[in-house]
Amino acid sequence: MILDDDAEAPPPRRIKLSDQIAEDLCRRIxxxxxxxxxxxxxxxxxxxxxxxxxxxxxxxxxxxxxxGLVTMQPGPNGGAEIRPVSIDAAALQLRRFLHFRQLDFAQVYAVRRSLEVALGLSIVGRIDDDILQQLARNIDACQAAADAGDLARGRLLELKFHDILCDASDNALLAFMCRFLNSLLRDLVEFRSGSATEHEAFGAHNIDSHRRLVSAFRAEDAGAVEAVMHEHMCCAEHFMRRLDAAFHRDLLSGERA
Structure with missing residues (x-):
């Protein structure tokens, strides 16, 4: 339907008073x-x-x-208490935004390639012994999952490695975006299983890349961190896009019906 120039535009939607107050309280906080x-x-x-x-x-x-901005405390002296907004609560809003949109690995890695390299460079010289030990334990757990043939657990642990890197960052926005992309990948990988042989090869590459990254972080070698992370992301993108293509091919053939 085409409206002529003289037709009246529909009136703007009236915002509920409670929503206006909630927004004003957000600004006040x-x-x-x-x-x-x-x-x-x-x-x-x-x-x-x-x-x-x-x-x-x-x-x-x-x-x-x-x-997730407040929690209500009961009792005569209760009320709305400010609470820290968790990453999960913040990511939930973005996930809802993406829920009705087509999302594939190509779109995720178009962003992740550069963000993970930026994250790695931003934490060179900032990773303490505790983070290094967490990374080493994570690699051991990945290797154990691979040895046991638990491919699904291996994929989740590999993403956890990158979550740990976020813990060393003082750039809240960069860390949040990387964590959010990791959460999307967890869902996408679980949804698209792929072949065991491809998963095993990909897992071996990830373990090797993670070990090389830890060595580069220990040496505080920014050049090595950048090179290894870039190669790691390119390999991950290649595997994930093949997984995505296989998934859609199976859908078309009816094998996953």
């Missing part, structure tokens, strides 16, 4: 740099400030609770 454990004003104070009923305030606070 950010503006006042409120820390986890601090509390918002009680219901009565919020009712007076916004000039609305108790039900509206409770609806606004419930919205913040669902978003």
């Amino acid at each position: 950010a503006r006042d740099r409120m820390e986890p454990g601090q509390r918002l004003p009680n219901e009565r104070a919020l009712m007076q400030h916004y000039g609305c009923a108790k039900g509206t305030i409770r609806e606004a606070l419930k919205s913040l609770e669902v978003q």
Whole structure:
């Protein structure tokens, strides 16, 4: 249907008062740099400030609770307590955004290739002994999974290796994006199984790459970190895109029906 120039545009959707209040409280939390454990004003104070009923305030606070920004403490001295937003809660919103969109490995690696290299370079010289030990234990666990033929566990552990690298980063945005992409890959790999032979070869490459990365991090060799991570990501992309193609080919043939 084509509207002529004189036709009236539909009126903008009216935003509920509780949603407006929830958004204003979000801005207040950010503006006042409120820390986890601090509390918002009680219901009565919020009712007076916004000039609305108790039900509206409770609806606004419930919205913040669902978003993971506050937790409601019971009792006469209770109220909305600021809580740290977990990576899982933040990633959930992005996952919901992507839920109704086609997502494949090519799209993920178009972003992951550069981000993982940037992450690796950003933590050269910043990885302490605890992180190095976690990485070494992870590699041992990957090898044990490979020896046992537990390919699915191996893939998850390999992604955990990259989560551990995020722990060493002081760039919150970079670490979050890398963790988020890792979570997407976990879902995609579990959904598309692939052949055992290809998984075994890919797992062997990952273990070797992870060992070389740990050595480069220990030596604080930025050039080696960049080169190994880039090669690692290119190999991972090649394997994942083959896995994606095989999955769609099976769908077309009806073998996964």
